[in-house]
Amino acid sequence: MRLPRLSLFDQLIAAADHALRTLASDPRPSRVSPADAMPAPDPGTALSLRERREAAALMRVNHVGEVCAQALYDAQALAARSPQLREAFGKAALEEADHLAWTQQRINELGGHTSLLNPLWYSGAFAVGLAAARLGDRASLGFMAETERQVERHLQSHLERLPAADTASRAIVEQMRHDEAQHAEAAIQRGGATLPFPARLAMRLAARVMTKTAHYI
Ligand SMILES: [Fe+2]
Numbered sequence: 154m155r156l157p158r159l160s161l162f163d164q165l166i167a168a169a170d171h172a173l174r175t176l177a178s179d180p181r182p183s184r185v186s187p188a189d190a191m192p193a194p195d196p197g198t199a200l201s202l203r204e205r206r207e208a209a210a211l212m213r214v215n216h217v218g219e220v221c222a223q224a225l226y227d228a229q230a231l232a233a234r235s236p237q238l239r240e241a242f243g244k245a246a247l248e249e250a251d252h253l254a255w256t257q258q259r260i261n262e263l264g265g266h267t268s269l270l271n272p273l274w275y276s277g278a279f280a281v282g283l284a285a286a287r288l289g290d291r292a293s294l295g296f297m298a299e300t301e302r303q304v305e306r307h308l309q310s311h312l313e314r315l316p317a318a319d320t321a322s323r324a325i326v327e328q329m330r331h332d333e334a335q336h337a338e339a340a341i342q343r344g345g346a347t348l349p350f351p352a353r354l355a356m357r358l359a360a361r362v363m364t365k366t367a368h369y370i
Pocket residue numbers: 219222249252329333
């Protein structure tokens with residue numbers, strides 16, 4: 154079913170509603186968390202306090218990434234020129250909502266907290282998503298593909314840093330990495346353009362600032 158084009162006022166209301174649901178509600182996943190499918194850990198392999206803190210910090214970084222994904226794809230959906238692409242970005246935001254819910258649940262289990270700067274991350278990512286969409290649908294898809302590729306590499310680095318005994322967090326990150334690779338591939342298949350090197354570099358630098366900050370705040 155094709156979604157009707159919303160008026161500017163309706164778009165603003167929809168964007169505000171989506172932001173509030175991302176930042177202030179308990180997200181409901183459409184898929185069971187991969188952590189819940191893992192066997193109960195052996196009591197002899199319980200995480201130390203230091204390991205729990207480190208895992209919670211890494212999962213907080215990943216949660217921020219998913220907050221940004223919600224903002225990016227919502228903005229790109231709102232500003233997409235073709236109705237098909239609007240639907241595709243809306244669907245992507247729904248799939249990313251699973252990642253948002255899984256990381257939030259895991260942070261809670263580890264006794265950690267989500268980033269205090271989430272409203273700031275969301276606002277910044279929303280502005281970037283709007284800017285990408287204004288460049289046209291092919292550039293917007295190219296931006297999506299590059300974002301997903303960078304997230305995939307980042308998640309791979311987290312698999313190397315997460316405590317070996319934290320099988321629950323590792324299962325979540327592994328599934329997310331798999332999903333992000335598919336999202337990148339889908340964006341390319343839909344005609345995403347390759348972004349110029351300076352744009353890719355700027356995205357990497359912005360992501361580095363975000364991940365370093367979210368590790369602590
Ligand atoms: Fe994701």
